[in-house]
Amino acid sequence: MSQTYVAIMAGGRGERLYPLSTPERPKQFLALFGERTMLQQTVDRVLPLVPEDRVLVITSAEHVCLASEQLSDIPAANIIGEPVGRGTAPCVALAAFAIQKRDPEAVMVALPADHMISYAGVFRGLLKQAIVIAAQGTHLVTFGIDPTRPETDYGYIHAPSAWSGGKPYVQEPSVFLEVKRFTEKPDRETAERFMKEGTYYWNSGMFVWRVTTILEEIQAFMPELHQMMAELDITPGTARFEKALAKIYPCLGSASIDRCVMEKSRRILLIPSGVIGWSDVGGWEALREALAIREEPWGYEHLWALNQHYAGKFLHIRSGESLSLQLHVTKDETIHVLQGRLRLRLGPSQVELRELILSPGESCPIPPRTIHQMEALEDCVIAEVSTPLLTDVVRLGDRYGRADSAADK
Secondary structure, eight states, X not given: OOOEEEEEEEOOOOGGGTTTSOSSSOGGGSOOSSSSOHHHHHHHHHTTTSOGGGEEEEEEGGGHHHHHHHTTTSOGGGEEEESSOOOHHHHHHHHHHHHHHHOTTOEEEEEETTOEESOHHHHHHHHHHHHHHHTTSSOEEEEEEOOSSOOSSSOEEEOOEEOOSOOTTOSOTTSOEEOOEEEOSOOHHHXXXXXXXSOEEEEEEEEEEEHHHHHHHHHHHOHHHHHHHHTOOSOTTSXXXXXXXXXXXXXXXXXXXXXXXXXXXXXXXXXXXXXXXXXXXXXXXXXXXXXXXXXXXXXXXXXXXXXSSOEEEEEEEOTTOBOOEEEOSSOOEEEEEEESOEEEEEESSTTSXXXXXXXXXXXXXXXXXXXXXXXXXXXXXXXXXXXXXXXXXXXXXXXXXXXXXXXXX
């Protein structure tokens, strides 16, 4: 029986989320949704299905060390650095050939490292079904997201009819749909029409296939890429391998696996996946929606505004609860009490903290490097406006036992 491998595509630069995401630490390396980074959460979602030694991470060469630090249980040879970014097609081809060397009959799951999936268990259930179908070697399987708005920044997949092929061991035989066409980022009118028709899905960029199947399609539609990668007959994790990559990659053109292979292939099935709580967190509005309401040990926060210039939150703090004793390295914020009384301790060091009692209508700026802690003397609602560096938090003390991290409050 073929084994399953997971290839995580972690080479994105997250440029649309600057300055939260930077070239030195793109969004996949940030803890935007809890204590774990997006890359770590992507790995966490698949480890119940595959062991660490069958997880590969394809990232940029400059981020290999960062990825290794965040994924200490993944073998070092499994974290492969691309010398230059050339898009998802070379990334997929590189991962497919690396996996084929280990197991010629392997099934490969290809996942972006910077997506949010709220319901990991539901996703794994669909993933198991996709693996069963992909193992047959006849089709490439993709995950389609039911559109909730006429989004023009996503690609769409037209899948109007159920697949009638054999589905061994799959409990829901009608769940797989035959893909007819891909449409890349339509205009508003077209996106609205797609929503009304009900047979179009957002392209999630997540795939499952047998390595032999995807390599056949790459050879058919991108023969030069296939040939160059096939000649890279060196084991990943060695100096010779890195030297060979450095020679090959500058000669490759930038190419998307969606446009160059998936849009041309006639062997694609789609599994509807709107129930997994997916977001690609591609821009500020998508991130704001994903973080709109966040439960915290002290209450909850409501992120009402987020862009490249500022972030706006409402903090609902229960009486007697307090946020971490913390500081921000560069984040600058101002708080304004809307309801209840708040005890604010702040100062340049932990031994020089002064105490303020703020009532409704009162505000206080909190400059960078200022140590501070908020405690609700009664149920409080705080409005906070800050620069958009959500992960710029250093915890110095926390009654809930949370470790010092780059997570939000």
